[in-house]
Amino acid sequence: MANLFSLADLSIPEVDKILNRAEAFCNGAQSRAAEDKVIASLFFEPSTRTQQSFSMAAYRLGAGVLTFNADSSSMQKGETFYDTVKTFEQIGSDVLIIRHKENEYYKKLGDVHVPILSGGDGTGNHPTQSLLDLMTIRQEFGGFEGLKVCIVGDILHSRVAHTNIEIMKRLGMEVSTSGPEEFREEGYAFTEFSEALATADILMLLRIQHERLEGSMQMSTEAYNRDFGLSLSRTHRMKDRAVIMHPAPFNRGVEIDDDVVESSRSRIFKQIKNGVFVRMAVIERALSE
Numbered sequence: 001m002a003n004l005f006s007l008a009d010l011s012i013p014e015v016d017k018i019l020n021r022a023e024a025f026c027n028g029a030q031s032r033a034a035e036d037k038v039i040a041s042l043f044f045e046p047s048t049r050t051q052q053s054f055s056m057a058a059y060r061l062g063a064g065v066l067t068f069n070a071d072s073s074s075m076q077k078g079e080t081f082y083d084t085v086k087t088f089e090q091i092g093s094d095v096l097i098i099r100h101k102e103n104e105y106y107k108k109l110g111d112v113h114v115p116i117l118s119g120g121d122g123t124g125n126h127p128t129q130s131l132l133d134l135m136t137i138r139q140e141f142g143g144f145e146g147l148k149v150c151i152v153g154d155i156l157h158s159r160v161a162h163t164n165i166e167i168m169k170r171l172g173m174e175v176s177t178s179g180p181e182e183f184r185e186e187g188y189a190f191t192e193f194s195e196a197l198a199t200a201d202i203l204m205l206l207r208i209q210h211e212r213l214e215g216s217m218q219m220s221t222e223a224y225n226r227d228f229g230l231s232l233s234r235t236h237r238m239k240d241r242a243v244i245m246h247p248a249p250f251n252r253g254v255e256i257d258d259d260v261v262e263s264s265r266s267r268i269f270k271q272i273k274n275g276v277f278v279r280m281a282v283i284e285r286a287l288s289e
């Protein structure tokens with residue numbers, strides 16, 4: 001079954017195949033691969049981009065979409081996560097899109113027999129975000145080999161960082177991390193922010209994940225902006241062709257200043273747009289196996 005939990009489960013040719021299909025959709029290819037199918041969108045954690053772009057992708061492929069709100073569901077009467085997911089399988093969903101705050105939530109779902117596409121698990125993986133990041137990078141630079149990417153911010157709690165670091169290294173990119181000491185993770189290369197500004201081809205900024213920090217952040221957001229916030233004047237130190245990426249949601253005035261969000265180097269809104277094409281490709285893949 002073509003589940004998608006982690007890009008580590010995919011070979012490079014499989015990743016390329018998804019990116020090529022997403023690019024075809026970006027260039028106007030049409031598909032009704034999900035005609036008469038129903039896709040259930042089960043988000044147990046908040047989302048705007050991932051949930052809505054999966055829904056948009058499903059509509060474009062001809063599918064119907066079931067939405068779900070845990071706060072108004074029978075989970076409020078004690079139903080478990082597994083029983084909730086099993087219910088969506090039993091009522092006839094053809095594909096399940098699931099986001100959950102627990103790392104590897106899918107290991108609790110061994111008895112579910114329809115494809116699951118992960119919309120993110122805790123601090124673990126966010127495969128479709130990473131695929132849309134890769135698509136955006138490939139559109140910009142034509143490939144991956146030798147590109148320098150620095151991921152800046154809350155590495156420790158970021159499923160986007162964890163997913164990207166693994167796949168970007170396999171694709172031959174030079175990956176490093178930067179940001180405050182409290183968010184660093186052992187085992188990953190570290191670059192001082194000032195050096196990253198001057199050397200990275202791709203500066204990927206991350207949001208501080210307050211929802212996972214539970215008030216334990218040592219640094220104030222003002223200090224974060226002073227030391228690691230990307231201001232327009234700091235962008236002037238970047239290489240000529242270097243670009244700025246962010247998975248969003250972003251916090252204007254913390255990790256990124258207002259006037260950088262839509263500056264000429266920013267690819268943030270392009271990333272969001274590419275999310276629909278990547279999700280069309282992974283839904284089509286899930287239904288074809």
Ligand code: CP
Pocket residue numbers: 046047048049050051120129247248249
């Ligand atoms: N990038 C991302 O996952 O955004 P959402 O949380 O809005 O889905």
